[in-house]
Structure formats: structure tokens, C-alpha cells
Amino acid sequence: MAKPLPHQAPDVLAPAELGPLTLRNRIIKAATFEGCTPDALVTDELIEYHRRPAAGGVGMTTVAYCAVAPEGRTERGQIWMRPEAIPGLRRLTDAVHAEGAAVSAQMGHAGPVADAKSTGLPALAPGRLFNPLSMRMTRPATPHDIDRVTRAHAEAARIAVESGFDAVEIHFGHNYLASSFLSPKINRRKDDYGGSLDHRARVAWGIARAVRDEVGDRIAITAKLNMKDGVRGGFGIEESIQVARRLQDDGSVDALQLTAGSSLLNPMYLFRGDAPVKEFAAQFPQPQRLGIRLAGKQVLRAYPYREAYLLEFAQRFRAALDLPLILLGGITHRETMDLAMAEGFQFVAMARALLREPDLIARITAAPDTASQCTHCNLCMPTIYTGTHCPLVP
Template sequence: MPETPAPEVPEVFEPARLGPLTLRNRIIKAATFEGMSRGALVSDDLIAFHRRHAAGGVGMTTVAYCAVQPEGRTERNQIWMRPEAVPGLRRLADAVHAEGAAVSAQIGHAGPVANSRSNRVPSLAPVGMFNPQSMQMTRRATEDDIRRVTGAHATAARLAIEAGFDAVEIHLGHNYFASSFLSPRINRREDAYGGSLENRAKVARAVARAVRDEVGDRVAVLAKLNMDDGVRGGLRPDESVQVARWLEADGSVDALELTAGSSLLNPMYLFRGDAPVKEFAATFPQPQRLGVRLVGKRFIRAYPYEEAYLLETARRFRAALGLPLVLLGGITERATMDLAMAEGFPFVAMARALLREPDLIDRIKAEPATPSLCVHCNKCMPTIFSGTHCVLA
């Protein structure tokens, strides 16, 4: 019998279909909170930020992050999706389109990661718990809260369409609202939303279903899903693979972007490289500043950096799913992009390397051997409080 030909490996700079959308290439600017919104609305700085990345050659840039409810913000100035936000979002979308790229809105609810002190309203979580970021207790989400937040995702997606966005990315990671329900460490409920994985996945599946029902095939729908919370007792890859299978079977998403870590408990599990404890401490007033300097290394842990550092875990998802997957984590070179394509990941997502060099994609396209100047110091991370940027650029 003749051998079955090997599947053709896509070229990273060729156009690619993502749901109903065609991207000019397979490279996505990953969501990185920009810290540039004012009054929970788009600013000129935010527009300029995404225009730079679009002009630099990415196929799509992701606006991060657009809260679906006011109590779901990680800080008070963060965008939350309401009619007043649409004009600014439309200006942003128009600016990105003018540079030839597509634009996605990352929508979600921060849940226990939300800063209740800044938002002046209690944060929501599966159970009441202490939030070390706001130094306050969260409120246990009621079934009415869950329904309200689920519906708010659909509304946010509709507003993104009204603003001219090409895609929405549902945030199901980092122990935000839906992710906190998935986590057996955080979700200690004993009702229909706790206990078994099937129960813990109800929020994530309902949110994705609500968004798909609202948008149909008018825009691409992605979800950012934790493969691993990176904490003892948290969501692990075997359970996350099953959640991904359910999302695929539900037909609610066009692609999954695979991520890891907990913004609440272990943020550096995603951001491999140096741990900028001193720089994070400097962003806080006293006495929190002293506290972060003294015990920050327990929370802001350093992990060794290597190219494609999430690939090994992501392979388990690739083997279990037919759904398009976006590989994230340590994508800075053409060789790594080609490796992702060869391993069956039709898209890659980049963040820190593009903060250092917004035009890196165009330069790699012109000269494949172009190296990234990112040194993975992670000192860009504390700048989210003052306008996200590379401190070395």
C-alpha cells in the first residue's frame, strides 16, 4: 500500500483562516495588559500601542484586557465593556486595520484577581477568600452572579463587533473568574459548580457558549485556557485536556490559546526568566512595598527561560484535539515559529519580544535569522502600572 503523505507544514508568513477570519500571517500579538486606558476607556496611547504592533507585521493584535463587568477589572482604569467604550474601541480597530492587521478583544472577568480596593466593589470568587493584591476578602459568587457574568460576556462580544473588531478572546486562564472555578484549589464549593471537573467546568463552558450564540460566525472566537495553574492543588494538564475536549465538542470556539500560571498564586509560571521582585515592590506604597521586598520571592518565583517552554505540555493538547491551537511562551525566533508549525500548531502568539521590538515580525520576514533582543528580564511586567513597555528599548 502506498504511504500516506505527511501533512503539509504551513508557512508562518502565509495567510491563514481562523474561524471566519483570514489573517495575513500566523503570528498573533498576545494580550498583555497595557496599563494605558483612562477612566475605563480607550486612550490615544492605547491606540498608538496597538498601531505600532500592527505596523510591525503581526497578523492580529490583542487588546488586553476588556472586563465584562466593572467589578471584574484588575484595576479601576481598565476598560470595561459598555456602550461608552465603543467609540474609542472603534478608533483603535480602525487604526489597526489601516496597518493591515486584524484586532481581537480579550474579554473576561478577573474574579478573585480583580482589585476590589481600586474598583470600590467586592471581587467575586467561587468562595470567600483573601486577595493579597487588594488586601481584602472576595465575595462568594451566587448563582445570580454567575448568570450575570455569563451574560455580560455575550454583551461584551456584541459590543466588540459594533466597534469593528475581528475576533474576541475569552479569558479562561490565570485564575480569573472562569479559571478560578476550574481550579480545585480555589473552588471549594459543594453545589452544582463545585466538586467534579464537570461541575467546575460549567462556568467556562457556559461563557463560551453564550459568546458563540451571540456572535455566530461574524467574528472569530478564541479562548485562552490554562493548561496548568502551576500551583499545588490547582488545575493540571489531564483535567485541562478534558475541558478543552468539551469546548471543542460544544463548538463554541474556533481556537484555543494555551497558557499557564495563576495571576493570584504564581504569576511567573507563565513568564519564564528573571523575577523582578525589586521592580514590583517599587510600584507599591509602604508598607506593601516592604512586604513585597521581604517575601516577594515566595510569590514572584523565577523559572528558567527556554524557547517554546510551554511546548512539551501543549503537545498533550495537540494529540487530543482537532481544534486549532495557538502556541504561546518563548516564541522569539523564526526557527521556533517553524517548529510550532511542524508540530501542528497553526498559530503562535508573542508578547515580551514585541514589547522590545514592535517591528520584529517584519524584520524576521525580511531576514529569517534575525535574533530577538529580548533578554527575558521581565522588568516590563511591573510597567503595567504606568504604561506597559520594555525598560531596555
């Protein structure tokens, strides 16, 4: 059973420990693909993207997305962790540290979400699947592939340490590779990586263990774990809690960031709010553009937005686990942050609100009743192809 909640909730703006790391506050800039690394290497634009929220008061910002292998990118412009990337990554971490914040590298393998047309490499998955954006079929991952990708996570974590990162976030969500293996809807394998939860979770558990064995306590390790996929027959809360408990008991991670949804099958389940179908379609050539316009509302299903919309799911994890948890989803105001602390969560993660106002945390610190200007229109989402930003900012 989980420990009882403390009598007094911690101050979200006070320093806090995350594994071996001390953050200046409990607010994390969540990973959002920046769309500004055309050569899969750090650019001045990427550095500025993360320097701004660091200067604006967050405890830690998260670089996304650092693929562990070239075929693990969702598209060819994403950083993949290799020696050539270290000098640029070091410039980035130095810039964030100069503003007083910590910095994490979100790393993982996109699996069936990878755009094989863009990367020029086959996308891996538990079995053969069709990716409508790349118009390509995935290749079933062999045990050799799984071993290679597992080792690549450990190597990527070592590169993160060399590059000056304070933490890594392992991506076990959104039906990326490890998450797709967890999903009984996607994973129909009959071997040791399919069937029972213990088999389907082998990829995630093995990756987490390999990363911990590689870096020890030199940096903090978190994992972004789907609570549920948001699709019928997909990965759900009860199984996710079992996966989380194993990660906790194994000592592989210092905290979990709880997420939901499938980038492959139901992406708006995570984001909530408006679904910008027309704007997404405009980013693609024909025939994908027409297909997105016609079928976009079935894929990009809109869900109503409300503050802390993942809290109800996350409370079940809080009741079952002792491990520090990071609450994500619709956190834009100080009162929501205080609610998360009162519910026993150790950290909160924010994304869209900080795209609109990178200095939001500094403003909340100065005036707790500060209202976020983010309207949750989600027009920022299609900008990932041209440099992620809030299009409502002049």
C-alpha cells in the same frame, strides 16, 4: 483521536484562516495589559500601542484587558465593555485595520484577581479568598452572579462586533473568574459549581456557549485556557484537556490559546525568566511595598527561560484535539515559529519580544535569521502600572 499532521508544515508567514477570519500570517500579538487607560476608555496611547505591532507585521493584535463588568477589572484603569467605550474602540480597530492587521478583544472577568481596593467593588470568587495586593477578601459568587457574568460576556462580545473587532479571546486562564472555578484548590464549593470537573467547568462552558450564541460566525472566537495552574492541588493537564475537548465538540470556539500559571498564586509560572521583585515592590505604597520585598520571592518564583517553554505541555493537547491551537510561551525567533508549525500548531502568540521590537515580524520576514533583542529580564512586567513598555528601549 486527532487528525494526522500534514506532510508539510504550513508557512507561518502565509495567510491563514481563523474561524470566519483570514489573517495575513499566523503570528498573533498576545494580550498584555497596556496600563494606559486611566479612565477605563481608549486613549491615543492605547491606539498607538496596538498600531505599532500591526504596522510591524503581526497577523493580529490583542487588546487586553476588556472586562465584561466593572468589578471584573484587575484595577480601575482597565477598559470595561459598555456603550461609552464603543467610539474609542472603533478608532482603535480602524487604526489597526489601516495597517493591514486584524484585532481581537481579550475579554473576561478577573474574579479573585481583581483589585477590590482599586475598583471599589467586591471581587468575586468561588469562595472567600484573601487577595494580598488589594488586602481584601473576595465575595463568594452566587448563581445569580454567575448568570449575570455569563450574560455580560455575551453583551461584551456584541459590543466588540459593533466596535469593529475581528475576534474575541475569552479569558479562561490565570485563576481569573472562570479559571478559579476550574481550580480544585480554589473552588471548594458544594453546590452545582463545585466538586466534579463537570460542575467546576460549568462557568467556562456556559460563557463560551453564550458568546457563540450571541455573535455566531460574525467574528472569530478564541479562548485562553490554562493547561495547568502551576500550584500544588490546582487545575492540571488531564482535566484541562477534558475542558478543551468539550469546547471543541460544542463548537463554541474557533481556536484555543494554551497558557499556564496563576496571577493569584504563581504568576511567574507563565512568564519564565527573571522575577523583578524590587521593581514590582516600588509600584506599591506601604505596607504592601514592604510585604512584596519580604515575601516577593515566594510569590514571584523565578523559572528558567528557554524558547517555547510551554511546548511540552501543549503537545499533549495537540495529540488529543482537532481544534486549531495557538502556541504561547517563549516564541521569539523564526526557527521556533517553524517548530510550532511542524508540531501541528496553527498559530503562535508573542508578547514580550514585541514590546521590545514592535517591528520584529517585518524584520524576520525580510531576514529569517533575525535575532530578537528581548532578554526576558521581565522588567516590562512592573511597568503595567505606568504604561506597559520595555524599559530597555531608549
